[in-house]
Every structure is written in structure tokens, then in C-alpha cells.
Amino acid sequence: MLLTDHNSVQRNLSALVDFSNLINSTLDIEFTLNNLLLTCFGKFHTTKGLVALTDGNNELKVIASKGFSDKVKNSFPKVNAAEIENCKELKKFLDEFNLPICREIKSSNKTIGVLILGERLVNRKFDNDDNEFINTLLSIAATAIDNSIGVKKLKTLNRELDSKVNQLSSLFDLSKEFSGILEIEMVGKLLVYSIIGQMLVSRYAVLTCDENSNCTILDSKFDYKLLDKALTEYSASQLTEVVKGKKLQEDFPSFSNLGVELLVPMIIKGKSKGIILLGPRISLQTYSRSDIEFVSSVGSLAIISIENAKLFKETVEKQRMEKDLELARNIQRNLLPNKIPKLKSFEIAAFNESARQVGGDYYDVIKLNDGKTLVAIADVSGKGVQAALMMANLQAFLKSISKQNIPLDEATNLINDLVSENTVMGNFITFFWAVLNEKEKKVTFVNAGHNPPLLIRNGEIKKMKKGGMILGVMETTIPYEATNIIVESDDTIILFTDGVTEAMNKLNQEYTDERFEELLKRNYSKSADELLKTIRHDVLEFTQNAEQSDDLTALVIKVL
Amino acid sequence: MADFNVNVRGVGSVNVIELNGYLDAHTAPMLESTFNKLIEENNFRVVVNFETLNYISSAGLGVFMAYVETMRDNKGDIKFSNMQDNVYNIFDLLGFPMLYEFFKDESEAVEKFNEQGLNK
Numbered sequence: 001m002l003l004t005d006h007n008s009v010q011r012n013l014s015a016l017v018d019f020s021n022l023i024n025s026t027l028d029i030e031f032t033l034n035n036l037l038l039t040c041f042g043k044f045h046t047t048k049g050l051v052a053l054t055d056g057n058n059e060l061k062v063i064a065s066k067g068f069s070d071k072v073k074n075s076f077p078k079v080n081a082a083e084i085e086n087c088k089e090l091k092k093f094l095d096e097f098n099l100p101i102c103r104e105i106k107s108s109n110k111t112i113g114v115l116i117l118g119e120r121l122v123n124r125k126f127d128n129d130d131n132e133f134i135n136t137l138l139s140i141a142a143t144a145i146d147n148s149i150g151v152k153k154l155k156t157l158n159r160e161l162d163s164k165v166n167q168l169s170s171l172f173d174l175s176k177e178f179s180g181i182l183e184i185e186m187v188g189k190l191l192v193y194s195i196i197g198q199m200l201v202s203r204y205a206v207l208t209c210d211e212n213s214n215c216t217i218l219d220s221k222f223d224y225k226l227l228d229k230a231l232t233e234y235s236a237s238q239l240t241e242v243v244k245g246k247k248l249q250e251d252f253p254s255f256s257n258l259g260v261e262l263l264v265p266m267i268i269k270g271k272s273k274g275i276i277l278l279g280p281r282i283s284l285q286t287y288s289r290s291d292i293e294f295v296s297s298v299g300s301l302a303i304i305s306i307e308n309a310k311l312f313k314e315t316v317e318k319q320r321m322e323k324d325l326e327l328a329r330n331i332q333r334n335l336l337p338n339k340i341p342k343l344k345s346f347e348i349a350a351f352n353e354s355a356r357q358v359g360g361d362y363y364d365v366i367k368l369n370d371g372k373t374l375v376a377i378a379d380v381s382g383k384g385v386q387a388a389l390m391m392a393n394l395q396a397f398l399k400s401i402s403k404q405n406i407p408l409d410e411a412t413n414l415i416n417d418l419v420s421e422n423t424v425m426g427n428f429i430t431f432f433w434a435v436l437n438e439k440e441k442k443v444t445f446v447n448a449g450h451n452p453p454l455l456i457r458n459g460e461i462k463k464m465k466k467g468g469m470i471l472g473v474m475e476t477t478i479p480y481e482a483t484n485i486i487v488e489s490d491d492t493i494i495l496f497t498d499g500v501t502e503a504m505n506k507l508n509q510e511y512t513d514e515r516f517e518e519l520l521k522r523n524y525s526k527s528a529d530e531l532l533k534t535i536r537h538d539v540l541e542f543t544q545n546a547e548q549s550d551d552l553t554a555l556v557i558k559v560l
Numbered sequence: 561m562a563d564f565n566v567n568v569r570g571v572g573s574v575n576v577i578e579l580n581g582y583l584d585a586h587t588a589p590m591l592e593s594t595f596n597k598l599i600e601e602n603n604f605r606v607v608v609n610f611e612t613l614n615y616i617s618s619a620g621l622g623v624f625m626a627y628v629e630t631m632r633d634n635k636g637d638i639k640f641s642n643m644q645d646n647v648y649n650i651f652d653l654l655g656f657p658m659l660y661e662f663f664k665d666e667s668e669a670v671e672k673f674n675e676q677g678l679n680k
Contacts, residue, residue: 162653169617170618170619173584173585177586177619189589190619193588193618193623195622197618197619198621198654200654200655282655282659283655
């Protein structure tokens with residue numbers, strides 16, 4: 001008897017040592033549990049057994065089993081590790097399938113699982129020795145299981161960490177890239193690739209939003225038309241936080257119906273400047289917090305880049321316009337006479353001030369032969385380079401016609417035909433010109449729709465209106481009419497553009513014809529130079545340096 | 561900037577894209593234009609050989625996502641082969657093996673296309 005005992009103890013011990021060596025040589029939990037079961041089977045001659053371990057909620061889950069059908073395995077009840085002893089369902093399960101052994105696996109006083117064994121085939125009940133053996137076995141196994149679980153947790157943690165590191169390195173990569181790109185489309189592409197690569201999505205859209213919270217599609221793999229329609233329903237001001245899941249379905253059904261599962265706004269200073277819409281992930285996983293953080297971070301990087309690109313574009317555009325205006329100003333400056341000829345019986349003074357936008361004011365004083373001098377003033381419609389070019393055309397016509405010795409009315413017919421042929425629809429020129437005849441003290445003029453120049457004689461103002469239609473509207477059908485005036489000494493003629501009488505002050509009030517005429521009545525006896533200075537001074541006093549939208553031009557002709 | 565280049569060669573009815581160097585946000589457009597060209601020429605069966613690719617960023621991964629549907633819609637596919645471990649880890653981490661077939665060797669990937677071709 002003693003000998004048998006001895007033998008059996010020795011056998012038990014060697015089995016335990018074997019088992020211990022085996023399971024401590026690995027961190028693979030399945031291997032450990034498998035061997036736990038096999039050792040028990042060998043020792044007790046049972047054919048059925050399972051091991052269930054606690055999960056995150058401290059509930060038991062079958063991890064390893066032998067000799068049971070799937071049906072039995074699946075009928076393993078829901079058991080909390082803290083209530084193993086009192087669990088009725090577990091008891092029922094054990095009774096139903098004839099499982100006499102159910103022993104808790106404990107590690108540092110905490111239940112981490114159970115070992116369940118079926119009946120012994122040899123028809124012998126489990127005795128004390130057997131129970132002792134199981135206990136020893138389980139305490140050895142517990143440590144190994146604990147280690148394995150720890151390692152498994154570490155592995156998951158490591159993988160999560162890897163994934164985080166990967167996301168961070170992606171972000172780092174992108175931050176370098178984004179900062180160097182100034183094309184909005186390119187930024188959009190990079191943003192999209194980074195996100196679909198990292199999140200495994202194939203349906204996405206990137207929107208940009210303007211000042212007025214209107215969104216435009218930068219890129220979309222959702223139905224373009226439907227997305228465009230959906231955008232009319234929501235304003236960017238509503239879309240200032242991440243929306244997903246149920247909230248997305250309830251609050252933004254038009255997006256949800258398209259297949260959008262995640263909405264991430266790209267925010268600068270509290271305002272949504274863009275939106276990222278993502279469809280389902282191919283893995284069918286939902287978007288985790290860390291996923292959303294990644295999308296948000298990439299979005300933030302991208303939107304700064306997009307905004308920069310927009311600003312860059314605007315600046316370039318502005319610079320281009322500035323250059324345009326500079327060019328226009330140069331053309332205009334070169335077209336105006338730099339010196340006014342001195343005449344015996346007429347004193348002429350002129351000034352022109354171009355607005356920042358550059359209007360189309362033009363004037364000229366050209367000496368003809370026979371003691372005649374041509375004086376012209378014009379206002380070309382439009383602004384900037386276009387007006388300047390039209391002005392250049394007019395000047396060219398004027399210069400060539402003035403050399404032909406044609407009567408002024410016929411010359412006007414001709415110039416209108418030329419201008420009409422050379423202007424685009426809707427452009428026109430208001431034009432006035434006059435020939436000063438020194439010998440006969442005569443002024444011959446034609447007014448083609450220009451603000452009537454004023455003839456002041458003894459303090460009385462007469463308007464020089466006659467002539468015909470503005471230039472450039474149509475070819476001459478009704479000939480222009482010239483008017484002759486015999487002038488007297490001290491007569492004063494004032495030519496001007498509406499930039500003078502419509503000059504604005506900061507209160508948006510106009511200088512007006514009335515104020516102009518009053519001023520002239522008080523000052524007409526001054527010399528041409530003095531009177532021009534007075535006019536300039538008065539207009540400046542009125543506008544108080546408010547920026548003018550139109551050019552200012554005035555000519556004073558004094559009969560000596 | 562890191563070096564990257566793409567080379568395409570035909571192996572029967574399959575086109576093999578060889579990637580070399582660093583595929584990141586900066587170099588992704590090169591791969592993109594390669595795919596565009598293949599699609600233009602109606603080549604939808606693609607094996608990407610990663611043997612000499614040392615690094616891939618998520619923007620690089622995105623390119624594969626962007627084109628796989630077009631390939632599959634046209635009875636083709638993008639298959640991966642000869643990936644270095646560090647590169648594979650990134651694909652694995654992001655769940656690509658769920659979507660794409662990975663092969664140890666280019667010839668296996670090409671063979672897979674040919675088998676499918678016979679069954680068609």
C-alpha cells in the first residue's frame with residue numbers, strides 16, 4: 001500500500017514538474033490551456049474538459065475545450081467570476097452534462113477562470129488526492145495563464161501604440177508636405193490619400209467653406225449631384241463639431257442617406273473652413289476616438305494650407321490688379337500733353353488728377369497751322385487698362401485728323417465713325433473739342449455728349465452744349481454740328497469732366513454743378529492759372545482728401 | 561528629398577509596378593500618375609512589387625485605396641508582393657490584408673491572376 005502511495009506520489013510529482021516546465025516555457029495561452037486539459041485527461045482518464053477565463057467584464061468565456069460538441073460549448077452560461085459558487089445557470093450546465101469538477105483558477109486572490117472536467121472513465125470518483133493534484137496543477141497554471149494574458153494585453157497595447165506612432169509619423173510627414181503646397185487641389189488630394197490610406201475608406205468628400213458658410217466640393221466619391229443638393233440644406237455654421245452614428249442620421253439625414261458615417265469639420269478660429277465627410281470603413285469598424293483625432297489633425301493641417309493657398313491666390317490677384325492699374329496710369333500719363341503751348345490771344349491752363357482706379361479722362365492742346373489751336377477734352381467709359389487703351393486710340397485718331405485740315409464738324413463725323421468701329425459693345429466717349437482761332441478771335445466747337453463747358457462773359461455763364469451724340473455708340477448718321485463764337489477779351493471758357501462736379505466728400509456728398517458755377521462767378525476775373533488753382537483748391541477743400549473714384553480734369557481758357 | 565522611383569513592366573497580361581525608395585506624401589503623385597497611365601491603357605491587372613521599397617506613409621497607402629475600385633470594377637485587381645517586414649507591418653496595422661492579397665513572391669501574384677483569367 002505504502003509503495004503504491006509512494007509510486008503514485010512520485011507519478012503525480014513528475015507530472016506536475018513536467019507540466020510546470022512545459023507551460024512555463026511558453027507564453028501562448030492556448031498552448032498552456034491545452035496542456036492543462038491534456039494533463040488532467042491523462043491523470044484522471046476523463047475525455048471532457050474545458051477552461052473558461054474572465055474577460056474585460058469579469059465574465060467567463062470558454063477559451064479551450066476538449067471532448068465537447070459546439071452545441072455544448074455554446075450553451076455555456078453567462079457567469080460572473082465573482083459568483084461562480086452561487087450561479088444557478090452554471091450548476092445547471094454542470095449537472096446537465098455530468099461535469100463533477102468545477103474549480104476556480106485563482107491568481108493573487110482573484111478568480112481568473114474555471115477548470116471544468118467530466119467524469120472519469122474508470123468509474124472512480126475524484127478523491128482527495130485528485131483534488132489536491134488539481135489544486136496544485138491550477139496554482140501552477142494560474143501563474144502561466146496570468147503571464148500569457150499579460151503578454152497578450154501588452155501585445156494589443158503595443159499594436160495600439162504602433163498604430164498611434166504610425167499616425168503621428170503620418171501627421172509629421174504631412175505637416176512638412178502641407179506647408180510647402182500652394183495649390184488647393186493638391187492639398188485636397190494629399191488630405192484625401194492620407195485619410196483613406198489610414199482609415200481604409202473608399203467613399204469620402206472634402207468641402208471648403210467660404211466667409212458666408214457656403215460650402216463647395218473640393219473632391220468627392222459620394223454622388224456629386226446629391227451631395228451638392230445636400231449642401232444647400234446645411235450651412236457650415238451648423239457644422240462645427242464631429243458628428244457620427246445616430247446623431248448624423250438624425251441631424252443630417254441628407255448626408256446620412258448618401259452613406260456618410262463621419263463628419264469632421266476643419267476649423268480655424270472657431271469657424272468651419274472646410275468639412276471632411278467619410279463613408280463606412282472597409283473593415284466595418286466604427287470610427288474610434290483616436291481615428292477621429294487623426295482625421296481632425298490631418299484636417300487642421302490641411303485647412304491651414306488651403307487657407308494659405310487661398311490667401312496666396314488673392315495676393316497674386318491683387319498684385320496683378322495693382323500692376324494693371326500702374327500700367328493704366330502710365331498709359332494715361334503718357335497720353336496727356338506734358339506742356340501746354342503758349343498762345344498770343346489765349347491763355348490756357350489745365351490739370352488732371354487720376355483716381356487710384358484710373359478713369360478715362362483725356363485732354364489735349366494741339367497747335368494747328370494758321371494761328372489755330374485745337375483744344376479737346378474727353379471722358380472714356382470704363383476704368384483701368386481698358387479705358388486707357390481706348391483713350392490711346394482716341395488720341396491717335398485725334399492727332400492724325402488734326403493734321404488733315406478738315407472742318408471741325410466733318411472731323412467729328414469721322415472720329416465718331418472710327419471710335420464706333422473700334423469700341424466693344426457698350427463703351428463710349430463723351431467728347432468736346434474746339435478750335436481757337438487767334439486771327440479772328442473766334443472759337444469753333446463741337447460737343448459730342450460731354451459735360452457742357454462754360455463760357456463766362458461779364459459774370460454770366462453760357463453752356464456750350466451743341467454738337468451731337470456721344471462718340472462710339474453708332475456710326476455717324478446725323479452729322480455733328482459746329483458752333484462759332486466770336487470771343488472778347490476776358491471771356492473765360494472752362495472745360496471739365498464730371499470728376500470735378502461729382503467729386504465726393506467723406507459723407508458721400510457731391511461737389512455739384514451749382515457750387516462749381518458759384519465759384520466761377522466769384523472768381524472768373526482771375527487769370528487762367530489763378531482760376532485753375534482756385535478751382536483745385538475749392539474741390540480739395542470740399543473732398544477733404546476722400547479717395548475719388550473718378551479722374552478729375554479741368555481746363556481754363558482765358559481770352560487775352 | 562528622399563528618392564523614389566516607379567518602374568512598370570509587363571508580365572503576360574499583368575503589369576508589375578516596381579517601387580523603389582520612399583513612398584510618402586511628396587512622392588505619392590508619381591505613383592498616382594503611373595496608375596492613371598495604366599488605366600488609360602486599359603490595364604487593370606496590377607501587381608505591385610515592394611522589394612526595394614523602404615518606407616511608405618499613409619498618403620502612399622491612400623493611393624492604393626484610390627485605385628483599387630477602378631481595377632476591380634474592370635475585372636482586375638491590385639495585388640502586393642515581395643514586401644519588406646517593416647513595410648508590411650504598416651499595411652497590417654491599418655488592416656490592408658482584409659482588402660488586398662499579399663504574396664511572398666511576384667510570380668505567385670502573377671500566377672493568381674492567370675488562374676483567375678482561366679476561370680473567367
